Amino acid sequence: MILEKGSKRKGEEAEAKVHWLLVQRGFDCAWPVGDSATWDLVSDWRGKVNRLQIKARYKPDKRTTSSYYVRIGRGMGGAEGYTAKDFDFAVVVLPWACFIIPAKEVTRGKAASLVFFENGTHTYGKKCEWEKYREAWHLLQ
Numbered sequence: 001m002i003l004e005k006g007s008k009r010k011g012e013e014a015e016a017k018v019h020w021l022l023v024q025r026g027f028d029c030a031w032p033v034g035d036s037a038t039w040d041l042v043s044d045w046r047g048k049v050n051r052l053q054i055k056a057r058y059k060p061d062k063r064t065t066s067s068y069y070v071r072i073g074r075g076m077g078g079a080e081g082y083t084a085k086d087f088d089f090a091v092v093v094l095p096w097a098c099f100i101i102p103a104k105e106v107t108r109g110k111a112a113s114l115v116f117f118e119n120g121t122h123t124y125g126k127k128c129e130w131e132k133y134r135e136a137w138h139l140l141q
Contacts, residue, residue, distance in 0.1 A: 014056035014093040015040050038086035045141045056093040068094050073111025081110040100136040
């Protein structure tokens with residue numbers, strides 16, 4: 001995947017990637033008209049509709065090559081948090097995997113900072129709390 005500079009462009013590419021992955025799995029999808037919705041994409045699996053908030057990170061943290069920090073928030077710098085009414089699932093797109101996380105896990109009224117590890121464990125050996133959502137597309141069915 002060729003990535004253009006600018007976070008808006010990277011976000012659009014992540015949305016397109018999630019759309020492609022969903023269609024490959026048999027989902028129908030739709031985008032909102034404009035960009036004022038609190039979700040980025042809708043998935044439809046045989047009548048079960050989910051609003052998806054898509055976030056992406058393509059480079060690791062500057063201090064390490066194995067951790068990727070993702071902020072689930074809106075506004076300038078992602079400082080404002082979402083509520084559970086804003087979307088149904090967050091889809092985090094990383095270079096090696098996608099994580100499908102229920103909104104209730106990341107919408108507590110303030111922006112959430114999540115950290116992901118390519119090998120699934122923290123540098124000190126503890127399993128990453130988000131691993132259970134790695135490639136969890138079945139949650140959308």
